[in-house]
Amino acid sequence: MTGFGARLAAEMVDHGPLCVGIDPHPALLAEWGLPDSAAGLREFSLRVVEQLGGRVAALKPQSAFYERHGAAGIAALEETLAACRAAGTVAILDVKRGDIGSTMAAYAQAYLTPGAPLEADAITLSPFLGFGSLAPAIDLAVAHDKGVFILTLTSNPEGASVQHARGEAGSVAGSLCAAAGAVNEPFDPVGPVGLVIGATVGDAVARLSLDLAATRALILAPGVGAQGGTPEDIVRVFGPGRRVLASVSRSVLGRGPGGLRDAAAAVADTLRMAI
Amino acid sequence: MTGFGARLAAEMVDHGPLCVGIDPHPALLAEWGLPDSAAGLREFSLRVVEQLGGRVAALKPQSAFYERHGAAGIAALEETLAACRAAGTVAILDVKRGDIGSTMAAYAQAYLTPGAPLEADAITLSPFLGFGSLAPAIDLAVAHDKGVFILTLTSNPEGASVQHARGEAGSVAGSLCAAAGAVNEPFDPVGPVGLVIGATVGDAVARLSLDLAATRALILAPGVGAQGGTPEDIVRVFGPGRRVLASVSRSVLGRGPGGLRDAAAAVADTLRMAI
Numbered sequence: 260m261t262g263f264g265a266r267l268a269a270e271m272v273d274h275g276p277l278c279v280g281i282d283p284h285p286a287l288l289a290e291w292g293l294p295d296s297a298a299g300l301r302e303f304s305l306r307v308v309e310q311l312g313g314r315v316a317a318l319k320p321q322s323a324f325y326e327r328h329g330a331a332g333i334a335a336l337e338e339t340l341a342a343c344r345a346a347g348t349v350a351i352l353d354v355k356r357g358d359i360g361s362t363m364a365a366y367a368q369a370y371l372t373p374g375a376p377l378e379a380d381a382i383t384l385s386p387f388l389g390f391g392s393l394a395p396a397i398d399l400a401v402a403h404d405k406g407v408f409i410l411t412l413t414s415n416p417e418g419a420s421v422q423h424a425r426g427e428a429g430s431v432a433g434s435l436c437a438a439a440g441a442v443n444e445p446f447d448p449v450g451p452v453g454l455v456i457g458a459t460v461g462d463a464v465a466r467l468s469l470d471l472a473a474t475r476a477l478i479l480a481p482g483v484g485a486q487g488g489t490p491e492d493i494v495r496v497f498g499p500g501r502r503v504l505a506s507v508s509r510s511v512l513g514r515g516p517g518g519l520r521d522a523a524a525a526v527a528d529t530l531r532m533a534i
Numbered sequence: 535m536t537g538f539g540a541r542l543a544a545e546m547v548d549h550g551p552l553c554v555g556i557d558p559h560p561a562l563l564a565e566w567g568l569p570d571s572a573a574g575l576r577e578f579s580l581r582v583v584e585q586l587g588g589r590v591a592a593l594k595p596q597s598a599f600y601e602r603h604g605a606a607g608i609a610a611l612e613e614t615l616a617a618c619r620a621a622g623t624v625a626i627l628d629v630k631r632g633d634i635g636s637t638m639a640a641y642a643q644a645y646l647t648p649g650a651p652l653e654a655d656a657i658t659l660s661p662f663l664g665f666g667s668l669a670p671a672i673d674l675a676v677a678h679d680k681g682v683f684i685l686t687l688t689s690n691p692e693g694a695s696v697q698h699a700r701g702e703a704g705s706v707a708g709s710l711c712a713a714a715g716a717v718n719e720p721f722d723p724v725g726p727v728g729l730v731i732g733a734t735v736g737d738a739v740a741r742l743s744l745d746l747a748a749t750r751a752l753i754l755a756p757g758v759g760a761q762g763g764t765p766e767d768i769v770r771v772f773g774p775g776r777r778v779l780a781s782v783s784r785s786v787l788g789r790g791p792g793g794l795r796d797a798a799a800a801v802a803d804t805l806r807m808a809i
Contacts (some may be wrong), residue, residue, distance in 0.1 A: 321634060323644065325639065329652050330606070355633055356630070357630060362596055362628075377601065386661040388633070389691075391691070419664070420706070421696065421699075424705075425701070426699035526762045
């Protein structure tokens with residue numbers, strides 16, 4: 260079986276293991292000479308897609324910055340996702356949703372149904388209600404060759420209070436890895452369920468004995484660049500040869516609209532060589 | 535200190551401890567003779583606010599159902615929140631957001647800044663990245679006399695894998711209670727940080743030794759009514775005299791637009807007598 264995992268893995272081979280986060284926060288809009296408005300968001304986002312579409316493995320718009328501007332902001336997000344589709348570039352929408360039952364199904368339909376106004380290729384999910392509660396999104400992703408990335412181990416200091424806690428089946432992060440592996444098992448080499456693990460979690464992967472190889476999961480790793488992580492951290496944290504997609508935002512976007520392509524290409528090359 | 539907690543507690547005294555969830559899922563829209571579209575959402579939501587505004591302690595729109603319809607759905611959500619404000623009824627927007635740093639700040643601004651297009655009185659938050667990661671939302675809520683409700687203990691069977699797990703400071707749910715209590719400490723009788731605890735979690739509150747009295751938190755309790763919980767469950771789960779706001783959706787909304795007021799009044803009376 261192939262599907263989303265194989266598609267994204269192929270993009271990572273073609274363009275390098277780099278996902279550029281589209282994070283139009285007010286300070287960044289100001290640096291680009293754009294207003295903190297829905298029109299500013301739209302202009303920013305479409306320029307990023309125009310410059311990087313077809314040139315990076317994935318783009319990752321951050322929903323929070325669009326939600327700040329209400330319906331007008333969400334309209335800009337719709338256009339951004341449509342532009343990614345038109346460019347043929349994988350769009351991972353960072354929404355970190357998580358709920359149960361018919362509400363979880365509604366979130367899944369919002370983002371993973373072909374033809375939906377906010378259709379993306381993959382979304383991020385938050386498993387505070389348990390991995391099993393996310394089934395409506397995983398099922399819909401599998402049905403439409405789309406993917407999900409599940410928050411597993413984050414590098415912010417407060418994350419350990421939940422993610423390192425231990426239940427009947429070991430650590431919370433470890434249980435999530437095992438559950439992802441079970442869904443991904445029929446897929447080769449990687450499945451539709453990816454994991455979000457920070458590039459700067461230090462030795463936590465080893466300390467919690469996470470068996471990442473067994474998960475058949477692509478790993479989305481934020482924290483490289485402005486947040487302090489280096490490509491070498493990725494090898495140190497995840498081991499050599501892991502399928503890690505580094506998510507970078509400020510260190511590419513901060514170069515301004517004219518410098519995006521060169522900045523992204525340089526980061527992708529560095530990552531490719533290091534990993 | 536007073537603020538959001540005192541305001542909502544007073545509404546619960548005036549109208550009974552009932553929050554009606556506005557959950558316009560496709561089946562419910564069909565029952566009301568409305569289309570599964572942004573226009574249907576808008577009509578449904580505004581009728582609920584028209585019928586129940588000023589008559590219940592709080593209304594709780596569920597964001598997922600609006601997100602399904604993209605920017606047009608979010609425009610309907612903007613109108614719904616504005617109608618709650620105009621009616622003077624507390625609007626708890628159920629979004630279950632959770633992120634870190636500037637992204638968490640953007641979510642907070644989206645929903646808790648006076649004048650924002652999606653301004654609510656309170657939002658639900660998901661603490662998978664740790665209670666501390668939610669600080670930007672808690673700080674903004676306190677600054678503007680608004681509130682947050684933090685997912686703590688849910689009644690779906692998969693929730694225990696995370697919420698019952700044990701870290702250095704006891705169970706995940708227990709740590710969240712302690713952290714909420716620390717923020718709420720200066721407030722009397724209740725503070726701006728509420729907790730979401732299912733009405734059907736059985737003996738989990740006792741088993742995890744959660745000291746709810748010490749949290750000075752209002753408890754938002756979904757699960758009463760169509761999901762199987764009874765008003766007696768609330769007393770059994772939370773003990774007598776706790777400040778519990780029962781969230782009910784289908785058993786009120788399923789009565790159709792003409793039966794909303796009677797249904798809500800009946801449920802509120804039953805809850806008031808039981809608690």
